[in-house]
Amino acid sequence: MQVQVARLGKPHGIRGEVTAQVLTDDPDARFVAGAEFATRPARAGGLVVRSARWNKDILLLGFEGVLTRNDAELLRGTTLFIDAEEDTDDDGWYEHDLLGLEVRVGSETVGKVTGLRTLPVQDLLIVEDANGEEVLVPFVEEIVPEVDTEAGYVRLTPPPGLFELNRGEPGADAAEGER
Incomplete structure (x- = not known):
């Protein structure tokens, strides 16, 4: 089973970053360089985080192979998932x-x-x-x-x-x- 951890929003800047609506309780640990996510709609190979940083209260993510604002625009509305086995939170609900x-x-x-x-x-x-x-x-x-x-x-x-x-x-x- 897969668990949704983020929904990607609009592009930010010109270097391929996107805003992310965070749906996990530990985004600083979840969104690190090299982290891999399955996506919906499906994208061959998923997405691999290139960079993650906060701009005020908004998480900005950069992904490998997404280097321009136009590339980032194509990710708008994409949801990121992990396998449930990766998440060990027994105290909450998804x-x-x-x-x-x-x-x-x-x-x-x-x-x-x-x-x-x-x-x-x-x-x-x-x-x-x-x-x-x-x-x-x-x-x-x-x-x-x-x-x-x-x-x-x-x-x-x-x-x-x-x-x-x-x-x-x-x-x-x-x-x-x-x-």
Whole structure:
């Protein structure tokens, strides 16, 4: 089985570097010169890291054989994978483990997991609620105390208002215009 560790974004500069959305908890160890990754869409021989550096909070990767901005543009949207055997993290879940799980608060189903956003401070579950709206839920034990992939659900104990955070308040624009 393969595990996704990054999604490549737009080119950066003129020397073939690309931005990377990091989907692993230890990018400094994972993305080093010589590291090899399988790709989707498939690329013969995968990709081998030539360089990795941080520009503020954005990881910039250079790959062997990708030397120009035009070469880098062809990588946009490519996902990088490793074999699951290479990853020894037993304390966490991968995005593919969580996708489609029911999201429950108490005994009520309030949505489903549609993604996982990996960030430096904490991860966020992306939940589609019953109205089809996206809600970002901090993936911390206090808010997500139970993940049962075999039974197909995650249980939340959300603080008041969590599911309203991503929505604008009704009338907020009108009230602002009255000032």
